[in-house]
Amino acid sequence: MKNLELRKKIxxxxxxSLVAVDTFALAAIVFISIYGVVLRYVFKKPLFWxxxxxxxxxxxMTFLISGVNxxxxxxxxxxxxxxxLNKKLKFIDDVIVALVTLFCIxxxxxxxxxxxxKNYKISMAAMEISVSFTLYLPLILGYISYIFFMxxxxxxxxxxxxxxxx
Amino acid sequence: xxxxxxxxxxxxxxxxxxxxxxxxxxxTACISYLLINKIPLVSITTMMAGGGITSYxxxxxxxxxxxxxxxxxxxxxxxIFDFSTVNVGWIRGGLGHVNVxxxxxxxxxxxxxxxxxxxLGAIEIKQMTDHGYDSEFSVGITIASxxxxxxxxxxxxxxxYCVIANQSVVDLFIGGFLPGxxxxxxxxxxxxxxxxxxxxxxTKRPTIIQFIKSxxxxxxxxxxxxxxxxxxxxxxxxxxxxxxxxxxxxxLLSIVIYRDITWKDFLIxxxxxxxxxxxxxxxxxxxxxxxxxxxRENISASLLQAVMGSSLPPQVTIxxxxxxxxxxxxxxxxxxxxxxxxxIVMPIVxxxxxxxxxxxxxxxxxxxxGVMTPPFGLxxxxxxxxxxxxxxxxxKATVPWLIPIAICIVLMVYxxxxxxxIPNLLPN
Numbered sequence: 090m091k092n093l094e095l096r097k098k099i100x101x102x103x104x105x106s107l108v109a110v111d112t113f114a115l116a117a118i119v120f121i122s123i124y125g126v127v128l129r130y131v132f133k134k135p136l137f138w139x140x141x142x143x144x145x146x147x148x149x150m151t152f153l154i155s156g157v158n159x160x161x162x163x164x165x166x167x168x169x170x171x172x173x174l175n176k177k178l179k180f181i182d183d184v185i186v187a188l189v190t191l192f193c194i195x196x197x198x199x200x201x202x203x204x205x206x207k208n209y210k211i212s213m214a215a216m217e218i219s220v221s222f223t224l225y226l227p228l229i230l231g232y233i234s235y236i237f238f239m240x241x242x243x244x245x246x247x248x249x250x251x252x253x254x255x
Numbered sequence: 256x257x258x259x260x261x262x263x264x265x266x267x268x269x270x271x272x273x274x275x276x277x278x279x280x281x282x283t284a285c286i287s288y289l290l291i292n293k294i295p296l297v298s299i300t301t302m303m304a305g306g307g308i309t310s311y312x313x314x315x316x317x318x319x320x321x322x323x324x325x326x327x328x329x330x331x332x333x334x335i336f337d338f339s340t341v342n343v344g345w346i347r348g349g350l351g352h353v354n355v356x357x358x359x360x361x362x363x364x365x366x367x368x369x370x371x372x373x374x375l376g377a378i379e380i381k382q383m384t385d386h387g388y389d390s391e392f393s394v395g396i397t398i399a400s401x402x403x404x405x406x407x408x409x410x411x412x413x414x415x416y417c418v419i420a421n422q423s424v425v426d427l428f429i430g431g432f433l434p435g436x437x438x439x440x441x442x443x444x445x446x447x448x449x450x451x452x453x454x455x456x457x458t459k460r461p462t463i464i465q466f467i468k469s470x471x472x473x474x475x476x477x478x479x480x481x482x483x484x485x486x487x488x489x490x491x492x493x494x495x496x497x498x499x500x501x502x503x504x505x506x507l508l509s510i511v512i513y514r515d516i517t518w519k520d521f522l523i524x525x526x527x528x529x530x531x532x533x534x535x536x537x538x539x540x541x542x543x544x545x546x547x548x549x550x551r552e553n554i555s556a557s558l559l560q561a562v563m564g565s566s567l568p569p570q571v572t573i574x575x576x577x578x579x580x581x582x583x584x585x586x587x588x589x590x591x592x593x594x595x596x597x598x599i600v601m602p603i604v605x606x607x608x609x610x611x612x613x614x615x616x617x618x619x620x621x622x623x624x625g626v627m628t629p630p631f632g633l634x635x636x637x638x639x640x641x642x643x644x645x646x647x648x649x650x651k652a653t654v655p656w657l658i659p660i661a662i663c664i665v666l667m668v669y670x671x672x673x674x675x676x677i678p679n680l681l682p683n
Contacts, residue, residue: 108526108530111526111529111530111533112522112525112526112529114529115317115321115525115528115529115532116522116525118314118317118318118499119318119321119499119502119503119525121499122314122318122495122496122498122499122500123496123499123500123503125496126491126492126496126499126500130491140311143311143314143495144308144309144310144311144314145309147308147309147313147314147317147536148304148308148309150317150529150532150533150536151308151533151536151537151540152304152533152537152540153533154529154530154533155533155537157530158530158533158534158537159276161530163530163531163534164276164277164278164279164534164537165276165277165278165534165535165538165587165588165591166274166275166276166277167271167272167274167277167586167587168274169272169586169630170272170273170274171274182273182274185273185275186273186274186275189270189273189275189279189280189283190275190276190279190283192283192286193279193282193283193286194279196286196296196299197282197299197300197303199296200296200297200298200299200300201300201304203296203297203300204297204300204301204304207297224304224305224309225300225304227304228300228303228304
């Protein structure tokens with residue numbers, strides 16, 4: 090019961106934090122695009138790091154939220170066969186989907202960690218920040234959150250329902 | 256075609272139909288290729304994080320989506336509908352024409368078909384049914400007219416096309432005007448013919464005073480596409496900066512001038528747009544791995560050889576590509592279809608020496624028609640929800656309107672000048 094309450098607090102907190110960072114990333118992209126124009130025309134001083142920061146933020150925006158998108162079931166999918174399946178087959182399909190996705194994320198996570206470690210000392214061209222932090226860290230965090238929400242979906246959901254029924 | 260590539264395609268399709276997310280289907284299928292060909296798996300991250308999604312031009316995609324969502328949340332849709340009612344509501348077919356004109360004007364701000372159906376569509380369908388138009392006619396024309404959304408600038412689909420096909424955003428935006436007008440007119444002709452038998456209610460023809468007055472409430476919002484295009488064409492800002500300007504302009508318009516939305520709504524829209532665009536961006540990221548495989552396998556050259564060897568006229572080849580896109584659009588989101596198909600077909604189109612700007616508009620139109628085709632036309636689901644009609648009835652009401660749009664596609668394939676005439680008139 091204590092675990093359940095803890096989960097009810099932690100999961101929304103994780104979800105909200107990820108969404109907040111994602112929202113901030115897009116808001117920052119809007120700001121940078123306008124800031125660049127203002128600097129160029131008003132202060133005659135072009136923003137040399139704007140393009141690099143914006144595209145890095147796009148990478149953060151993309152990967153960080155992938156787990157939340159899984160939780161909310163809003164990833165783009167093809168439902169043509171799924172709609173015809175009965176409840177039991179749907180569950181089997183869900184498991185297959187989870188296994189395939191888990192394999193995919195596992196490989197991607199391994200790849201992202203290796204990339205992070207290997208490129209740690211390489212900086213971006215305009216910003217003095219490591220490529221690992223700007224491009225590879227969001228992938229690692231995103232994949233971890235994906236696994237987190239997947240595990241939660243398959244392991245805890247049924248238990249929670251059972252406990253609530255009790 | 257090597258065994259490993261065939262395996263990639265088969266796995267991709269199997270996973271896709273099992274309901275594995277598109278991005279994961281594509282990436283997992285590509286992983287099998289990397290494993291078979293002993294390509295280091297670490298390259299996946301390099302391709303996904305450093306590929307298409309780091310394109311600066313592509314950043315215009317989330318920004319235009321955000322501008323469109325902001326317009327949709329406020330009262331702009333209602334203002335445009337009222338303006339259209341005054342100006343074309345008196346023609347036979349009344350609110351049907353209003354529906355089309357409103358969608359064309361709204362397209363100049365939103366840039367997506369779904370924004371049109373879900374926002375403006377709800378107003379259009381309610382007004383039409385309240386004035387005695389049958390639900391089938393109302394929903395059919397609402398969904399059909401929404402396809403001008405990504406054709407008339409600004410357009411999010413055009414951004415995606417330009418990034419993949421390496422074309423000028425300004426040219427594609429400007430080239431979208433005439434086709435958008437053509438689609439609108441073809442739908443209006445259809446409405447005029449259909450309404451002949453039904454005797455639908457029409458409004459009074461406006462006086463000059465009423466005509467002038469009708470412009471007041473909509474003029475600031477109608478300035479959006481003009482600001483974007485003038486800014487881009489005048490070299491004042493890049494397509495991405497233009498999109499940023501569009502966001503700030505629509506935010507100021509909705510929050511300060513029209514006072515339809517609050518700052519909190521603004522934040523909510525940023526959040527919703529970021530979440531939606533992350534889904535599209537993830538597919539673009541995985542498509543980078545797929546593109547790498549296609550390049551490594553030299554698949555475009557093989558396809559090109561096959562197409563050239565078939566001695567089909569270029570127009571027929573383009574129409575066949577459109578059919579493939581239309582078919583895929585029945586199951587997948589239009590932007591996703593473009594991301595999947597364009598890297599494969601672009602070399603063919605270039606070799607056929609077909610106008611790439613015209614091809615862009617043709618591809619976008621073919622892809623966006625997916626919103627009005629079963630079994631997964633998102634427009635059909637939304638239309639069905641708004642009207643309360645069954646999915647089958649909504650489909651039946653919408654499918655006939657595919658004819659005028661298909662005619663427009665054929666016309667553009669045989670006369671690409673419809674698209675390219677305005678961009679060609681303008682100086683470089």
